[in-house]
Amino acid sequence: MTESPRSSVGAGPEQTPDGTVRPPDSDPAELLASVGASWLWTLGSALVTLVPGILILVWPHETLHVLAVIIGLYLLLTGVFRFVAAFSRQAHGERFTRVLLALLFVLAGVLCLRHPLQTIAALSLIVGVTWLVSGMLTLYTALSFKDLPHRGVVFGAGALGVAAGIVVLALPSQSAVVLTRLLGLWLVLLGLMELVLALALRSAIRRTG
Secondary structure, three states, rough: OOOOOOOOOOOOOOOOOOEEEEEEOOOOOHHHHHHOOOOOHHHHHHHHHHHHHHHHHHOOOOOHHHHHHHHHHHHHHHHHHHHHHHOOOOOOHHHHHHHHHHHHHHHHHHHOOOOOOOHHHHHHHHHHHHHHHHHHHHHHHHHHOOOOOOHHHHHHHHHHHEEEEHHHHHHHOOOHHHHHHHHHHHHHHHHHHHHHHHHHHHHHHHOOO
């Protein structure tokens, strides 16, 4: 869903109003756009989702505190990845909305990492709302932009996020083991979807040269 940074053949270094030469990548917005357009950045986002899911499935009987830390780190890092990706030149949709969504992930991650978070109900509420809102906005993007690259994959990721949010919110809060396994499963599935998107993006970038 991103494209490689634009380049102008034969163009000289950019100059500032005072006549000094500024390197092309010195603009923070340009730097964020370049990083966010990289398929490796999308791959990193996929791994940030996939690895916590595997950890949760491998150790489903860890304490709630450990689970909250893993989920909190996942949400926090995902927010950072989404924030940078929002500045990609080919980011479809309103950048303001994407930045708000990234801040939602960061806020949810901070709440999960807070020490007072000691109930399954609180953890499921935070994760469920975050996934539900994220999935709805992703679905909106997939439906609104007809020329969206890999639109089917994006739509599938959005639908999966909405389903995950609804199921987690509807799950009885008394079943800690069930919630743990469900969170791990959804994270693995979401991570795999992002991994497919990253590989498709790499293929598209190679085709365009």
